[in-house]
Amino acid sequence: MIRFENVTKTYKNSTVALRNVSLDVQKGEFVFLVGPSGSGKTTFIRLLLREELPDRGRIWEAGREIIDLPKWRVPYLRRNIGCVFQDFRLLPNKTVFQNVAFALEVIGRPKSVVDAQVPQVLDLVGLSKKRDNLPSELSGGEQQRVAVARAFVNRPLILLADEPTGNLDPATSQGIMQLLDRINRTGTTVMIATHDAALVDWMRRRVVELDQGVIVRDQARGVYGIDNAAGRSAG
C-alpha cells in the first residue's frame, strides 16, 4: 500500500529530513511512526500527501508511483488518503455535519451521497448527537473525532495522522486510538506519526522508529522505546 525506496529529502537550509529511507507497508496495516522532534516523521507524512517531493528515491502509494504524478493529478491521489492533524483543522463557522460534508462536497459528490455517508461516519465516531454543534462547542477529543470523521468519510485506502493526540489528555487519546483501530479493521491502512510513548506501548502495533532521518527500528508489535522481548521484523 505504501512503499518508500531509497528516499532522501533535504530542505533548502540543507537540513536532511530523510536519508535513504526504504519502507514497505502492506494493505490493512497499522503503523506507528515514532521518533523525537525533527526525526523526519512529518516529512514522511508530507511526502505521502505529495506536499513535498523527495530529492532522490521513489514512492508508491495505493499501487501508483507518485513522484512523477502530474500536478493536476495530485488532488485525485489525495482522495485516497485521509489525513488527521494535531490541530484538528476544522472550519470554525461550520457545524460538525457541515465540516464532514465539506470533504465530500468539494470533491463533487452529490447531495444524496453526502446525506447518506455523513450520518454513517458520525455514528462511527460517536458524534451523531452533536451533528449541529459548532467546533467551538466541542471538547478537544470530540473535535479530533470530527477530524477523523472528515478524513474517513470518503472511505480512503490510507489514513495518515500527524500527532493526532498531541493536544489531548491520555484518556481521550486512548479513545481516539480505539477509533483509529476500528477504522483500521475496515481494511484501511493507518499510519500514525507520534511521540506519545504510552499510546504506542498500549496499542502494541508495528513501530517504525526514525532518528535524524534514518529508520533505526522496525518492529512488528513494538513499543515506543527499544523492547528486547519483541522480535525484530521488517514489514
Add this chain to the structure above:
Amino acid sequence: MPVSADYVARETATNLWRNRLMTIAAVLTVAVSLALVGAALLLKQGAANAEVEWQRGTQVTVWVNPGAGASETKAIGTQLAQLPIVHSCSFYTKAQDFAEAKKILTPSVFSALTLSSTPPSFRCTPSQPQDAQAVINRFRGQPGVYQVTAPIQSIHAMEKTITVLQWVFVGVALVLLLSAAVLILNTIRMAIFARRREVSVMKLVGATNWFIRLPFMSEGLIQGLIGSLLAAGLVFVLHVVLNYYGNPSNPGAVLTQMRMSGWNVFGTDAVVIIMGVLIGSAGSAAAIRRFLDV
C-alpha cells in the same frame, strides 16, 4: 470532475457579501472608469456624426470688395457659375449683408460698420465638402475679391477640441481602470485570506485546483460585470440627455449634429461590458496567481 454551478454561485455570493465594502468600492470604481470610457467612445461617434453634418453644410463665402464696380462683381459671379467644383451660389447685396451683420455681430463691433463699407457676397456650396479649400484657393487674391472664407478652420478647431477631450477622458479612464483592477485584485486577495482554512482543507481532501479557484475567479468577474452594467446604464443616460438637448427642432446646435443612433449606444455599451468582464477576470486571475497556492 465537473464543478457544480450551484456551489460556485453559493460560494461567490458568500464571498461578495463577506467583503461587501471592498466589493462596493471595486464595483463603483469599475463603473466610473468604464462610464468615462463609454462617454469618450460616445463622444467620438458623436463627433464623427457631426463632422458629416458640418461638411455637408460647408459654405464658401466670396466677399466682394466693397468698392468694386458692378462689372467686377458680375465677372466674379460668372467665374463661380462656370466652376465645376461649385454646386450653386446665391448673391447677397450690401444691404442684405449689413442686415445679417446687425443680427450676428455684437453692438460694439457692429457700430464700426457702415452700409457703404459692408462687402456684398456670393454664398456658394461646393459640389463636394472637400472642394471648399480649392474654391478658397481659386478666389483668394482675385481682383475685386475682398476675402474668401469658409468655416473649415472652426470645424478643425472644434474637432481638435473634441479629440483632446477624448484623450483626456481615455487617460483618466485608464488610470481609473487600473485602480479598479487593483481594487478587484485586493478584494480577491482578502477573500483568499478569509478562506485560507477552507482552502487548506479543500487541498487536503482532494478538491481540484479549478474547484478551489473558480469561486474566486467568478467573484472578480461578477464585480467587473456589475460595474460595467452600471457604466452601461450611465452611458445610456448620457445618450438620452445629449439627444434630449440635441433637439431636431434646433438643427444648428452642435448636440443636434452629434445626435447618436441607438446602434451607437448599443455598440458602446457592448464594449463597456466586455471591458468590465475582462478587468474583473484580469484582477482576480492576478490575485489567484499571486496569492492562492494550489
